[in-house]
Amino acid sequence: MDLTPLIPTGRQIIESYGDGRFRVAGAVYEGSVLVFPQATLAWSVTMMTELSAESLAPVAAQADAGEIDLLLVGCGPRLAMIPKDLRAQLRAKGVVMEPMDTGAAARTYNVLMAEGRRVAAALIAV
Template identity: 75%
Template sequence: MDLTPLIPVGRQIIETYGDGRFRITNVAHEGSVLVFPTRTLIWPVREMAALTVDSLAPIAAGAQAGEIDLLLLGCGPRLAMVPRDLRANLREQGVVIEPMDTGAAARTFNVLMAEGRRVAAALIAV
């Protein structure tokens, strides 16, 4: 039985994660990534302490383009709090941020993609 959610054609799906890498729509990526509905970018953030407004600039640009309105933040092996000023900055851009561990963020991204939601994921590699 295939349990893979039905992802619309042309949309990203996170297939695997772990050992410091991801496999997204049949492409392997080393390190952390930003996953948008139609593309994946390498992301230089390796830990929550390096998370800044500038590091999430592509997310703000995606929101301004009407591509996303929800960001799933994969914080690494466990949930961490998002700094209040960063959360407020994203909110001003029209983006709601939901932090969770990276595995949960990857799985949730796939479910929301299957639902056709305007979601992106910022995933710190584990």
């Protein structure tokens, strides 16, 4: 089923991932990315041990603006746990973090976008 027609124009859709890159809304990004409904940013995180409040500052800013309330965290090839203190920091801003492997996060992001949810994805390249 083609989900593309269900997504409002101008929204970021993850078209493909793998080989250390992503294709989002027609643009190719080398390495990890932060995907928001209106924009995609290169992200310097390459492994879960680098995940921090600083690395997620753009997510916090989007939360403060009321743009997102769910962050899918693509942990790489396998699910990893997110530190409780980091979860609590974003939760205080109204954002729930959901970790999963990067492939699952990319697919879930697209489905939630099609449903009109206020979602973002922090995706570690695989």
